[in-house]
Amino acid sequence: MKSNFQFSNLCGTVYRQGNIIFTPDGNSVLSPVGNRVSVFDLVNNKSRTFDFENRKNIAAIALSPDSNVLVSVDEDGRALLVNFRRGVVMHHFNFKKSVKAIKFSPDGKYIAATHDSHVQVWRTPNHLIREFAPFELHRTYTGHHDEVVSIEWSPDSQCFITTSRDMTARLFTLNPLEGFRPKTFAGHRDVVINAYFSADAKTIYTVSRDGAVFTWKAKHSDAPDSDSNTSELVASTSAIANSIAHTRWGVHKRNYFHQSGTRVVCSTFHRPSGLLVVGFSTGVFGLWEMPSFSNLHTLSISQEKISSVAVNASGEWLAFGAARLGQLLVWEWQSQSYVLKQQGHFSTMNSVAYAPDGVNLATGGEDGKVKIWNSTSGFCFVTFSEHSAPVSTVEFAKQGQVLFSASLDGTVRAADLIRYRVFRTFTSPTPAQFASLAVDPSGEAVAAGSQDNFEICLWSVQTGKLLDVLAGHTAPVCALAFSPAGNLLASGSWDRTVRLWNVFGRSRAVEPFQLNSDVLAVAFRPDGNELAVTTLDGQLVFFDVALGRQTSIIDTRRDAAPGRKLGDLIAAPGGGSHSSICYTADGRCVLAGGRSPYVALYDVRAGVLLKRFKTSENLKLDGTQDMLDSRRVTEAGNIDLVDTRGDDSDFEERRQRDDELPGAKRADLARRRVREEVRTTCVRFAPTGRAWAAATTEGLLIYSLDEGAAFDPVDLAIDVTPQSVLELLAKRSWLPALITAFRLNERVLVHRVFSAVPRDDIRLVMRGVPQIYVAALVRCVAEALEGSPRVEFVMVWVKAVLSTHGRYLRERAGEHAGVLRALQKALGEFENLIVKVCEENNATLAFLADQMKLRQAVAEPAGKDIVMQEA
Known part of the structure; x- marks a missing residue:
């Protein structure tokens, strides 16, 4: 069993906090999800999450104009410098204070970042050269009396304007200009959210939180006299920079949004079209055309406030993020349609299940919703919200067309994944809260275990009737599992027993x-001959089902130990336990997770720990550290536990977080402020054996095998090189080239040889492939079927592989189960694509068929006439 699983993607969470930005080409959106960054490709309908992590939740991100450098800054001001195209961290940097906004200059040479009441401008590091200290400070700009909240560069990158909580905006130049003093834009009665330059840089717009938009224009120019020094200065600086710097700005017009009972939270400006986009605290956004301030569109897209807004380069797509609901929306305002509409679970995920094809995953959460995600694209494509209480477990039927979910509302619901509707609701004779669920392999029966009356209910899926009630446990039934053979049902309970029914x-x-x-x-186990059980004392116990006896035991207390919480003074003495386990596809290993920042992989036969995967490094969560930092502990306790909610200047947000003021008599005494704890609620292995998923506090983490250029030294020789493979290809020696590429085991080289084999020679080459490389060839075919446009060519390979080596694969089905399921998954995706294309063109196909019948009907009488004439 290979254990080199690497982080692949993050589903279930699309936005947490911070700013959303578009890539310069406008085809992708970058969204902070906790301490990671996700990229949503809007053209290819895919998403990916970088594997690097910040120390805490990300507060601001910035992407260079050439899309080479990405900077992500967390809440403490610690930044990561990332090569965006490769996803590799190049440098760590500490701004030493919280950063509210960070932005690249339009020419990409400088980075401006807020630094409390100051602004620091740094030279952009070179992503191609390894430097000891990539960040070089250009200048620090002062003048504001309170925290700076936004930065906006001028079109020529020579000036920038900043806004602050002191209700003013200030204009600075990148380099010192003779006779220039920073301009102050005052007059607003609330915090200035943003300020923007027009396309010709002759107009400045400032937006405040109370809904006011001021238009600033030149009163008159106060440029210095044209002496020799000034002429040299003008020659070295652009005309736009001089016009901006040596202009006396004044309020030209005051406009107001007139949105009662709301405040401006975020805004953005599309400079070429003069489009101002504003997001409000009520979930409403509006579009205004500047400088006329004509309202183009107003729409409510969320129930909570819009935390961030962005516009792409063409001005067609608008991206919105709502932090409270975890929503990410991309809206095409001209056609008034959604390009992307995604929302994760509002609270913790309780369960995850893989579909039999290995493509889709289902999750159930504390918010009572069941969501189905596509593991390839990373998007949720259907949500079931019929449950009225937290969903405890979700399971797919073996055929994959039905999804079952059990909830604490006392119901088990069956959803049809073809019509996307719930067609069965199962209830017990007496009200019960179902905490566990199991589906018969045939899909004819479903069982659910209760946590209050300690009974197991068994229903028929076809009729919806209750078949039996299994009693015997004396404590909540927390785990159920059907044997793959379908004749046994295993139930685990808090009464310290496991029963086989x-x-x-x-x-x-x-x-x-x-x-x-x-x-x-x-x-x-996949063959049904072994049962694995995890207990509260940290033991992983294995039973032989046929003999009815215990075979082995693994002590997992140290591996499952929870991390240190900020309020802990000592480490947990007893260790921990795993609350979710699953077998790998080949049945050799067990994957386990629980109240720990780690997911553990155990070898069953050897009884040892193979590897531990850390799910999160986020210090914002409790339990991610094994040891606490004593430097942050004072006499009053840990500094991170100090309540700083009173520092928030937004009165509405303070009121929503804490309804009572200090010293108020009326207060909710049961209300507590708790920190999220890192934990894994459920782990599941993919049917293909190439990936596994974990439902964690951060979201749905997917890990997959990334083999890269791993090779077997036994098969290598001096003449086995990439150059020799290319020489064999040039000689049209297809079989030796393919075998040599398999010996090197470089994925790119294997696919190159695979694609070069002529269609007519595929079957002949297939007969000569040694059996040791058949599994690798099947995996190569499956990968090509997923991504190659040469569908007929790949299908010829599929037919040749199965017809030539089908008996060998059948005899070793258990050994090659992973690659066979990967091929089945690729074929299923291709079948769904063909079905979708046919359904979309159903009318066209029917028209062509009718035309063909009509031509045949016309041709038959004409043929009869010709025969008669000849006769």
Whole structure:
């Protein structure tokens, strides 16, 4: 079993906080998700999340105009300098204060960042040269009396304007100009959110939180006299910079949004078209055309305030982020349609399940919603919100067309994944809260375990009737699992027993297994001959189902130990336990996760830990550290536990966070302020065996195998090189080239040889491939079927592989289960694509068929006439 799984993608979370930005080409959106950055490709309908992590949640991000350098800054001011195209961290930097805004100059040579009441401008590091200290400070600009909240550069990159909480905006020049003093734009009665330059830089717009927009224009120029020094200065500086700097600005016009009961939260400006986009605290956004201030559009897109807004380079797409609901929306305002509309779970994910094809995943959360995600694109394409309480477990039927979900509202619901609707609702005779769920492999029966009356209910999916109620446990039934053979049902309970029920037999025999602690999770091996059980005391116990005895035990207390919380003075003495387990596709290993920042992979036969995967490095969450930083501990406790909500200047946000003031008599005494804790609620392995998913506090993390250029030294020789492969290709020696590429095991080289084989020679080459490379060839075919446009060519390979080596693959189905499922997944995706294309062109195909019948009908009488004439 290979353990080199790498972080692949993050689903279930699309936006947390910070600013959203478009790439310069306008085809992708960058969104901060916790301490990571996700990129949503709007053209190809895909998303990816970089594997690098900031120390805490990201507060601001910036992308260079050439899309080479990405800067992400967390809440403490610690920044990462990233090569955006490769996703590699090049440098760590500490601004030493929180950064509210960071922005590249239009020419990409400088980076301006807020630094409390100051602004620092740094020279942009070179992403091609390794430097010891890439960040070089150009200048520090002062003048504001309160925190700076935004920065906007002029079109020529020689000036920039800043806004602050002191209700003013100030204009600075990048380099000192003789006779220039920073201009102050005052007159607003609330915090100035943003300021913008017009396209010709002759107009400046300032937007304040109370809904006022001021238009500033030149009163008259106060440029210095044209002496020799001044003429040299003008010659060295652009005309736009001089006109901006040596202009006496004054208020030309005052406009107001007149949105009652709301405040401006964010705004952006599209300079070429003069389009001003404003987001309000009520979830409403509006579009105004400047400088006429004519309202083009106003729409409510969210129930909560819009935290961030961005516009792409062409001005067609608008991106909105709502932090409270975790929403990310991309709106095409001219056609008034959504380009992207995604929302994660409002609270914690409780469960995750893979579909049999390995493409889709289902998640159930505390918000009572069931969402289905596409693992390839990373997007949610359907949401079921029928449950009225937290969803505890979700499971797919073996055929993959039905999704079952159990909830604490006392119902189990079955959803049809073809019509996307719930067609069955199962309830128990007495009200019960269902905490566990299991589906029969045939899909004919579904079982759910209760946590209050300690019973297991069994229903028929076809009729919806209750078949049986299994009683015997004396504590909540927290885990259920059907044997892959379908004849046994395993149930785990807090009464320290695991019971095996023969639900379809006449004997009704029950075999209880006694354990030393409460049972947390159970899982059958894929062949159904072994049962794995995890308990509260940190033990992972294995039972032989046929013999009914315990075979082995693994102590996981140290591996499952939770991290240190900020309020902890000592480490947890007893370790921890895993609350979710699953077998790998080949049944050799077990994946386990729980209240720990780690997911552990165990080898069952050897009884050892193979590897631990850390799910999060975010210091904003409790439990991510094994040791606490003593430098942050004072006599009053940890500095991070100090309540700083009173520092928030937004009265509405303070009121929403904390309804009572200090000393108020009326208060909710049961209300508590808690920090999120890092934990893994559920882990599941993909049917293909190439990936696994974990539902965590940060979202749905997907890890997959990334083999890269790993090769087997035994098969290597001096003449086995990439150059020799290319020489064999030039000689049209297809089989030796393919075998040599497999020996090197470089993915790019293998696909190059694979694509070069002529269509007529595929079957002949397939006969000569050694059996040791058949599995690698099947995986190559599956990858090509997913991404190659040469569909017929790849399908010829599929037919040749299965017809030539089908018996070998059938005899070793367990060994090659992963690659076979990967091929099945690729074929399923291709089939769905063909079905979708046919459905979209159904009318055209029907028209062509009718035309063909009509031509045949016309041709038949004409043919008869010719025959008659000849006769």
